[in-house]
Ligand SMILES: *[C@@H]1O[C@H](CO)[C@@H](O)[C@H](O)[C@H]1NC(C)=O
C-alpha cells in the first residue's frame with residue numbers, strides 16, 4: 694500500500710487525476726439524475742410547468758406532483774392524472790391507502806372486495822366532478838372514463854413507492870397477478886438510483 698503524506702498528495706499528479714475523475718463522475722451523475730431530483734420540492738410550483746407523459750398508455754396523461762422516488766417523499770405520493778374518454782387504469786391492487794379527488798369529468802370506479810382466490814365481479818360506482826373515491830387497502834379496482842369529456846383526478850397514496858399487482862381480468866387468481874414494480878413513472882428513477890449505488 695502506498696501512503697501519501699497529506700500535503701504532497703493534494704499537489705501530486707495522482708491527486709489531480711483522481712479529482713479530475715471525481716469531477717467527471719459528478720457531472721455524469723448530474724446528467725443521469727436530472728429527471729429524478731431527490732432534493733425535495735420547491736415550496737410553490739406551477740403545475741403547468743411539471744413534466745407529463747402517458748408512459749405508453751393511450752389516453753393517459755400522468756404528472757407526479759410529489760413522489761417518493763422522484764422527490765424523496767416519505768409518507769405520501771400525489772399524482773395528477775387525466776384520462777381521455779374510454780381510457781382506464783389497469784385492474785390492480787396495492788397495499789396502501791389511496792384517495793382520488795375528481796377534479797373534472799365523470800367515469801366509473803370498478804371495485805372488487807378481495808375474495809379468497811380472485812377479485813370477482815366488481816361493484817360499479819359512478820364518479821363525478823367533486824367526488825372522492827376511497828380505495829380500501831388491497832381491494833382490486835379500476836377507474837375508467839366512461840363519460841364524454843376528459844376525466845381528471847388527483848390521486849393521493851400512502852407508503853410510496855407502491856408495489857402494484859395487475860390483473861388481466863376480474864377472475865384472474867391473486868396468485869397469477871403480476872407485480873409491477875417500480876411502477877411506470879418510477880422505472881427510470883429506480884434504475885438511476887441503483888446505478889448510483891454501484
Ligand atoms: C403557470 O405556467 C403556465 C405555463 O407555463 C403559465 O402560462 C402561467 O402563467 C403560469 N402561472 C403563473 C401564476 O405563473
Ligand SMILES: *[C@@H]1O[C@H](CO)[C@@H](O)[C@H](O)[C@H]1NC(C)=O
Pocket residue numbers: 822823
Ligand atoms: C366542490 O364542492 C365544494 C364544497 O361544496 C364547493 O365549494 C366547490 O365549488 C365544488 N367544486 C366544484 C368544481 O364543483
